[in-house]
Amino acid sequence: MITSSVFAEETPSGNRVPSVVTKSVSDNEQSLEETSLHPKLSLLEKAEILLKEKSFKKKKQAVELLIEAGDKAGNNSSDSIARKWLENLLSGHLYQHRKDKTLVFVVDGKISNAISNALIENAQKKDFKKITTNNALRKQLRSAIARLDLSSPDAETRLHAVNNMLDDITPENAALFKNLANQEKNKNVKKAMQLGIALAALNQGSKEDKIKAIKEVAGSLHPSVRNRLALLADNEDKAIANAAGSALQKIESRIKMFGHAETLFFGISLGSVLVLAAIGLAITFGVMGVINMAHGELIMLGAYTTYLVQQLMPNAIDYSLFVAIPAAFMVSGLMGVLIERTVIRHLYGRPLETLLATFGISLILQQLVRTGVSPQNVPVSNPSWMSGSLEINSVLSLTLNRMYIVLFCLMVFFALYFLLRKSALGLQVRAVSQNRQMARAMGVRSARVDAMTFGLGSGVAGVAGVALSQLTNVGPNLGQNYIIDSFMVVVFGGVGNLWGTLIAGLSLGVINKVMEPWAGAVLAKILVLVFIILFIQKRPRGLFPQKGRAAGD
Amino acid sequence: MFKKQSFKRYFASLIGAALLGFFSLAAAAEDTIKVGVLHSLSGTMAISETTLKDTMLMLIDEQNKKGGVLGKKLKAVVVDPASDWPLFAEKARELLAKDKVAAIFGCWTSVSRKSVLPVVEELNGLLFYPVQYEGEESSKNVFYTGAAPNQQAIPAVDYLMNELKVKRWVLAGTDYVYPRTTNKILEAYLKAKGVDEKDIMINYTPFGHSDWQSIVSDIKKFGSAGKKTAVVSTINGDANVPFYKELGNQGISAEDIPVVAFSVGEEELSGIDTKPLVGHLAAWNYFMSVDTPENKEFIKKWHKFIKDDKRVTNDPMEAHMIGFNLWVKAVEKAGSTDPDKVQKAIIGLKTPNLTGGTAEMLPNHHITKPVLIGEIQEDGQFETVWQTEKEVPGDAWSDFLPSSKVVVADWTGKKTGGKPCGNYNTVTKKCSGQNFK
Structure with a gap:
């Protein structure tokens, strides 16, 4: 069979481009x-x-x-x-x-x-x-298997099969449903089948049938229901058109509500990524006051550790993350200690020089990965339990990987929070950051505490890298994409305040996602940046400024 | 035992050999034709462009084994513009003015080509550009061996419209010149085909965008209106991976809403987990999986040259091969590497492509190419599902944009009122831009 499709006809200029015959x-x-x-x-x-x-x-x-x-x-x-x-x-x-x-x-x-x-x-x-x-x-195969699945003993499989067939319901399938629905014992499967029968009745059937069917489908959020109703709302028959119109309105308002819930979820999930990326920085920059431009590269090292762990255990991808998290913490943490001991230690109190030196370190780390591993992105697989989504109804489904990352972010946050509040190390860290001289006088080994704190912040960055490897590309440039966002979150939240970082990250995520639908992804980012600049003008110390003696410098 | 005597002798012979080598090199220098290779070997574009540098080295090596061109050996001059657009212009100037290369093969992004353009025009060089691009250009000194929009984007849309009966369109792209121009052309084309304004959704994202949640959710909503929906993607580079992942996670499969991409090829797929991409489409003029003797031979040569059986071949590599072969033929026909003579000689020359057809250099400096649509397979290769029966001639100025549909390019001067011109308005009968006598 040859289908001819002419896509370059004579141009007005007389510049004749041969028409092209295409074939499948x-x-x-x-x-x-x-x-x-x-x-x-x-x-x-x-x-x-x-x-x-x-x-x-x-x-x-x-x-x-x-x-x-x-x-x-x-x-x-x-x-x-x-x-x-x-x-x-x-x-x-x-x-x-x-x-x-x-x-x-x-x-x-x-x-x-x-x-x-x-x-x-x-x-x-x-x-x-x-x-x-x-x-x-594949489409044909899926619907074929669905038809065969209708007689499966497993209710889950049957439900899946029926839902698969709902998309374009044919009179034959509706007839099949009618036969099966009487014997069907499972409530959900029966409901889905009845929806299918009603959907078919919306297409053909008498006026009474149609109105009855409209009432039956009114509560459903299935997309094909909405489309059928939209068609019927223009029906010549007033009664049908009215019934369809009001049912449609009800559905639309419910969809809108779920839409808001979805945006909120998207915002929180974007926010949790920001928090994860920034929380390590909240320690090194916020608590210690070190402007660490290599923070992004420490995240990248964590992501590469995930890749290496997966290479080492190719048959156990599902468990690889549990190995990767401590491994990434160790790798990035040790790298952090190394950086602190060799470079940053000599530059305390000289922020500009620290900035330049750590920027140099970030370039070195990037190039190291480029020559050592590969200049190309490396593939990191998602464990099967992180793929797919949790379907709440046909318009709202929450992707599993994002949900786990929100949970993971909260876990990391609270672990860190309690570490700083309740442990001996946390006490020493806070002591050194508040008053180094006094802390030393009290017997705190400040040099050791500095190294440990920097290592802790770096290790957390590595853990963030594991999470990011599940969402984005793992390549030498991974860190660069997050360094600006991280600083933004820490500064917005208030330097030296972990809670500030959490609230700032989450709210920036939500603001971004609320604006994105009407402003577009590019403009939304710009607007967020402008918002932060204006905010910092008003409150230079961020959302939660440090008070009292800690703030003094 | 080490003897002093033998060491001296060894040393002397070493110097002798070095001198000999030097002289033979100097002698050879007179009998070589230099070919410039202008591809980034460092920076962000190195991922894609390094392969093209290797391809050129392979082609030159092979030509030398066949005896070179006009009895002279070819010599590659490789420079690294480091993904830095102004540096492209500087390096091009260096190649033309200092190294006196006969032709340059290079550039990837449109912005790098635009940066080199004034240099090759000023110094009257030759540039062979191997990547698909947005069109709206025809220079006397540039030969476009990649696809123009009518050789990739428009046929892909035709395929979706006629074969998959797509009625609703999402045009998603990265925010820069190629996607914006291509989408402008596609939008005009779709409207000309009777697609309603509200059945087209256009979306731009920044480079390296990674949070696709709301956009994919929007696409899902847009696609649930009961009409078959497809995404035409000019999303560039590695932003594609999280995009396809998010599609997979939100439960959108290629059967529901297929995505046809113009920037995802074998090379891009080789570094990623392809599972979420299976079944999605790409439009190119060449696939590594095309089963022809020419292609098999090419892949074999490539693997031997690069010493790695796992390396893939891709569309721009074929474009370079075609461009190089056409240039060799043109030099032989003209009997000289003089740019003016080569420019005249190359128009109308033909060379076989790797998919079993012929590539011809047209008077508008574009070539004829077949268009292939492939579905992504799990192994990162494409399975051809559709192709044009004949090669499609490249159109420099799109017929679907109001501003350019009256513009033609013809460097033989036949369609442009006698004078060769790359930007000739057929209504006002004027040649603007690059007007050469």
């Missing part, structure tokens, strides 16, 4: 002639031949045959061969041998025959070629 690779061959397949072949055998073809059109036919085979297998469909093929095709585990063309499953390096399911020993993965799929095919 999947459609370029004649559709398969049935004669090439022996009529006596079983559905599976036919499907097998078609699957091995390169053309996506033929694979599509193969999938249709497999669905037919799956339907015929009936209730036992969950373990039929057809079903297995469909699933493995979707997940990309179906391969064929490069020479003898046998179909196999390749799962986690284990290769098994696709028909007998017998494990093939001594098989090399490179001898097999993957049976590729495209988006259209």
